[in-house]
Amino acid sequence: MKNPAYLLARYCFLLICAFTISNGLAHNGSVALAYPVRNIRIDGDLADWLGIKRYPIALTPSDVKPHNNSDFSGYFMIGYNLGDHSLYVGIEITDDDYRSDTSRSVSWNTQDALAIYLDARHLTGGSGVAAYHYSETYKHIDSNKWDVAAGVASWEHAEVNMKRYGSKVVYEWKISMGEYLKPGGVIGFDLFAFDKDNNDFGWTGWGAGDRKYQNSNALGDVILMSEKEGAGTLNGIVKLTNSNQSKMPVRLKITNSRNQQTSIMASADSLGNYSVPLPAGKYNIALADHYMPDGNNVYVISGASTADVDVKANNKVTAPAINARMEEAPDLVPAKGLLQAFGSGSAAEIDKFVETYRMYYQIPGVSLALIKDGKVVYHKVYGVTNSFTNVPVNDSTLFEAASITKPVFSYAVQRLAERGVIDLDKPLYEYLPFKDIEYDDRYKLITGRHVLTHRTGFPNWRDGKLVINFTPGTQYSYSGEGMQYLQAVVEKITGKGIEQVLKEEVLDPLAMNHTFFSKNDRLMRLVATGHFDNVPSSDDPPDSPGMAFSMHTEALEFSKFIIQLLEQKGLSPVTYANMLSERSPYTYKDDEERPKYKAYMGESLDVSDSPFGQSFGHGGNNGDFRCDFRVYKGSKMGYVVFTNSSTAYPFIAKMKSFFVEGKE
DSSP, X not given: OOOXXXXXXXXXXXXXXXXOOOOOSSOOSOEEEEEEOOSOOOSSOGXXXXXXXXXXXXXXXXXXXXXXXXTSXXXXXXXXXXXXXXEEEEEEEEOSXXXXXXSTTOOTTSSOEEEEEEESSOOTTOOOOEEEEEOSSXXXXXXXXXXXXXXXXXXXXXXXXXXXXXXXXEEEEEEEOGGGOOTTOEEEEEEEEEEEETTEEEEEESSOOSOTTTOGGGSEEEEEOOXXXXXXXXXXXXXXXXXXXXXXOXXXXXXXXXXXXXXXXXXXXXXXXXXXXXXXXXEEEEXXXXXXXXXXXXXXXESOOOXXXXXXXXXXXXXXXXXXXXXXXXXXXXXXXXGGGOOTTHHXXXXXXXXXXXXXXXXXXXXXXXXXXXEEEEEEEEEBSOXXXXXXXXXXXXXXXXXXXXXXXXXXXXXXXXXXXXXXXXXXXXXXXXXXXXXXXXXXXXXXXXHHTTOSOOOSSOSSSOOOOSOTTSSOOOXXXXXXXXXXXXXXXXXXXXXXXXXXXXXXXXXXXXXXXXXXXXXXXXXXXXXXXXXXXXXXXXXXOOTTTOOEEOHXXXXXXXXXXXXXXXXXXXXXXXXXXXXXXXXXXXXXOXXXXXXXXXXXXXXXXXXXXXXXXXXXXXXXXXXXXXXXXXTTEEEEEEESOTTOHHHHHXXXXXXXXXXX
16 A cells, blocks of 8 residues: 555545445435525624524544544535535534644644535546545645546635634635536535544544545535425335345435436435435436445346336425345356466456456456466456546556555565675664654664564554554564665665666566656556546556555566566575565454465565465555456466456455466
8 A cells, every 4th residue: 555645645535544345336325405595604604504404414434433422523504606606515513622733744634624525527427526625724625637627626716714612613615616506406515524632533424435535426415406496305115135135235326307417326225225305306216236246246236126206395205116136246266267277268268257347346447467387378458547538448558556566676675685785684774764763762673674574563554653563573564664664775775766776676677668666757648547436536656656555567567577586587596485485474353264275474475375386476455556466386377467446356356266276
């Protein structure tokens, strides 16, 4: 995963969203009605919001929860004015421990603050989000630059006033929406109120969903009502029949029969019940999703009925039940791994496997290469670089390799170590002190080998102050922070930038001329766009390289590096033996499933036993890019896959079985 400092500059809020994969194709199911408002002054006083409905801010997805309403609670009101084409939002937060950060290191997560998220275009397949973040001492806008509406968001379009009244904080917003503000239309809207108390930091919002700052699927729907237009309530139930009696929440698309602009998504709970406020009118109700991923399984919805209803003002109407069948999608994993008997007919099987699971898991783009007998026997790309523009992936398209950067960096460091440039068992502080952690003398125990085996004691990434969680060398704990420290040490020792080191030690010797570690003109022309839940993110390559996360490459190019490791070239046999030996046994929580075969961390390689001998590889997860490579040393078989999708893990998890090991 990427360095949070880098992530903060790119999209500001990633650290709030370490959640499970969702399969959203539309907004999150929360619905509000916005009526025209007049004479609202943006002065931090809600007295002029007369007769406007209050919507609770009550969903708390963070681990830190409010103790009671005095600790943290709130509501918002929303309306619009066609005269100035603006959306108006009034918010009141109750917080008995308000915190403001006036330091130089002020950020979104160092104080109490508020973020508003807007999707002006409200496209069914997903559109861009403009995120406005505001506090007493910090304001920031993050937006999906690929979207014509969100991409132009600026503070020139927004007016905000914040005032405190004892334990209450009031925010008033006026945001220019231009042509996207139309009676009868729908916009995506949501918010997070951030609460800083002592060492705790939590957030509470209106609707469910994560990554609201760039995922329009995670926003609620606001229907723009006409003056004095009546509204009613639609209730209903979805009945799914299935063989294993799984109960899963589903989404419904509800469309006004006369005004297609009024199309919203409602969420049914695991029992199938739903309830949503709607303007008076006739509506069609249909299931929104055909495929429903659930962990590593996918369910196919078939035979779904639809319903038509007439919603009347100030009344409740119950829709006819929506009936459908839910069945587990076919498993395409063969009894025997495809690479074991790779032949002329294998290509069709591979393409069916990739395209089917790409569809199941809503993965926009894939770059795949297969290795057999130490050679690339198959390479192909699939899908699109951006689900919004639908530009096809081609052989030159580059993907973020995320943590697969680490073994490439490690290989370069091992080459330096073999020449005596760096001693992997010498404390790193003797090369370069680390000011961020010098308050803890235990850091002076950290060596380069501790970094490569993830035994530094550092967390993966700091959340505020960098800490050491255990005595270095005594335990395993995966850490990107360690890689960043070792990068700085290598640059100090060699007197070269890390990209020059990688060019000399890896890229030039392997003719990897299509691999990059930081932003440049060529990379920007070729890079794929990352996706959260099939919605493009505003991902940009980092301005400077990070050895824990920043490599950009593609499957055929990266196969050169894999084959180098497989053939054990470029390093001595002793070094390779060290790299593949058990350096850090994995630890598992009580509720975690243990692997069938022994697995452990070597030196920047994930190593495991298998029915086909020792295998090694590494995965990568930058959120909106996920990837993996695995090689079976004795059988000289393997694969590498890159995707531009947050939902690709179940697809990647099936590859080991499909290509090599077969069905259990």
